[in-house]
């Protein structure tokens with residue numbers, strides 16, 4: 274079984290965005306050192322637009338070959354006129370309302386989200402599946418999450434969009450690694466205790 278990894282950016286107090294989901298205050302922490310880390314360890318998580326702007330189109334994927342997004346997260350790309358924000362990966366978008374996929378590289382998941390994720394996890398591949406977010410889709414998929422990679426930026430939000438939009442329940446993880454950056458960002462990697 275390959276892994277589903279929730280690779281996500283959040284505030285110190287665990288919010289992935291402000292109450293509307295906007296995480297733009299965090300962008301300032303993607304400085305040279307942090308970008309080098311992304312380029313080396315998670316190049317596929319840089320959007321196609323970002324890769325083009327930085328001349329990184331050729332970077333080979335290191336961890337993931339597939340990305341799963343909720344429609345609200347995907348909508349940010351659509352609103353910017355981009356129909357395939359991670360065209361270097363196989364893209365899945367959960368939606369009951371979009372109707373028809375706006376891009377040949379994007380497959381819609383319209384029903385049985387958990388079943389589809391289990392199908393993807395059962396595929397034979399060296400690379401895993403990136404759960405991009407947002408909160409609602411992550412909340413529905415919490416039981417399927419095998420790994421967390423949390424990019425924590427040194428900001429407190431006070432309130433906002435939680436990492437998991439789910440009911441209270443305790444789920445245990447084991448800390449695998451922590452990397453600290455000069456600008457105060459931390460990247461923690463956890464494995465699910467099964």
Ligand SMILES: NC(=O)c1ccc[n+]([C@@H]2O[C@H](COP(=O)([O-])OP(=O)(O)OC[C@H]3O[C@@H](n4cnc5c(N)ncnc54)[C@H](OP(=O)(O)O)[C@@H]3O)[C@@H](O)[C@H]2O)c1
Nearest residue numbers: 282289294343344345346367368369370406407408409410
């Ligand atoms: N900080 C980060 O790293 C990060 C990462 C990703 C996203 N975000 C933020 O997260 C925000 C969006 O999060 P969100 O919680 O509002 O929404 P979301 O999880 O991205 O998307 C929710 C939508 O997904 C679809 N969906 C959910 N469950 C489904 C199911 N079982 N079957 C089919 N479709 C399903 C529905 O789309 P329909 O309404 O079309 O049916 C639902 O409205 C964005 O503002 C973004 O900025 C932050």
